[in-house]
Amino acid sequence: MTHMAFLCLLLIVSLLLSSPRTITEAKVSAIIVFGDSSVDAGNNNFIPTIARSNFLPYGRDFVGGKATGRFSNGRIPTDFISEAFGLKPTVPAYLDPAYNISDFASGVTFASAGTGYDNATSDVLSVIPLWKQLEYYKEYQAKLIAYQGSATANETMKEALYVMSLGTNDFLENYYTMPGRSSQYNIQQYQDFLIGIAGGFIEKLHGLGARKISLGGLPPMGCLPLERTRNVFGSNDCMESYNNLAVDFNKKLEALTVKLNKDLPDIELVFSNPYYVLLQAIKKPSLYGFDVTSTACCATGIFEMGYACNRNNLFTCTDANKYIFWDSFHPTQKTNQIVSGYVVKNVLSQFL
Secondary structure, eight states, X not given: OOHHHXXXXXXXXXXXXXXXXXXXXOOOOOEEEEESTTTOSSGGGGSSOSOOOOSTTTTTTSGGGOOOSOSSSSOOHHHHHHHHTTSOSSOOBTTOTTOXXXXXXXXXXXXXXXXXXXXXXXXXXXXXXXXXXXXXXXXXXHHHHHHHOHHHHHXXXXXXXXXXXXXXXIIIIIITTSHHHHHHOXXXXXXXXXXXXXXXXXXXXXHTTOOEEEEEOOOOGGGSHHHHHHOGGGTTOOOHHHHHHHHHHHHHHHHHHHHHHHHSTTOXXXXXXXXXXXXXXXXXXXXXXXXXXXXXXXXXXXXXXXTSBOTTOSOBOSOGGGBSBSSSSSBOHHHHHHHHXXXXXXXXXXXX
């Protein structure tokens, strides 16, 4: 081989090694989260609302047995997603003064338990509406630029994975329990109203520089222990009408994902659907090592929201890993790990 041919070969090899890396190995720089109690790591501790979980038995299986404000016995899905991407094992709450921008640079959640797409949903429990979460994100952007410098911060925001997880409260805490929206809209119209808000939010997020976005779907809402206890005439089985509603709404979210991927330049929007993996765990619990599907691990009573654990209640199960649900509205840490693992493997792996 001539010297020139050898140099050409070296050049080709180096190009093959270097150029695809930016595409195939583009690393997620941070996990940035918007949503409700499914992904709130404690923001509600710092606002005047009753929608809190900063007391035991919440957090009893979290590191240090600490009730952080996560609505579970331990970690929540975005914590596991962060870890799967080689980032921190937990995503901190933006309003928690124990953290600052150096902690938030690789992950932050603006989520607020009890919120929804609809501002009227966040009004029910006086929590942070979605538009306010976006305002906090803008504030975060300014802090990140001051901390990392403009070029690095812009790269962090471009390569971050933005996770949205909300919608359940719009139906269960608002439409079906409060008088306002149900008198304005039938259920199909209300779904379309929410889809419009979701689309507008993603467009604004894209306008602020987000490119990798995961839009979360609804779980099988009719199988939440809270809804099962209400299903007196159905032998406390899952309420199929609510499950069917979740399936319908998820189809609309998926269609929105397809539309926005066509409409918005350079966006990589994916639909992360927890419905079927969670339903399978509920229908075939032994496959996942669960024993109890219809009742929650912690004792819930007529306490504040009606679905939170009773403070320091003795009637909390011994092994939460045998239960799908921690309280009557939220999954256990084990369930969160299963659902997030499924979503990472089947949807978010394109960003790995």
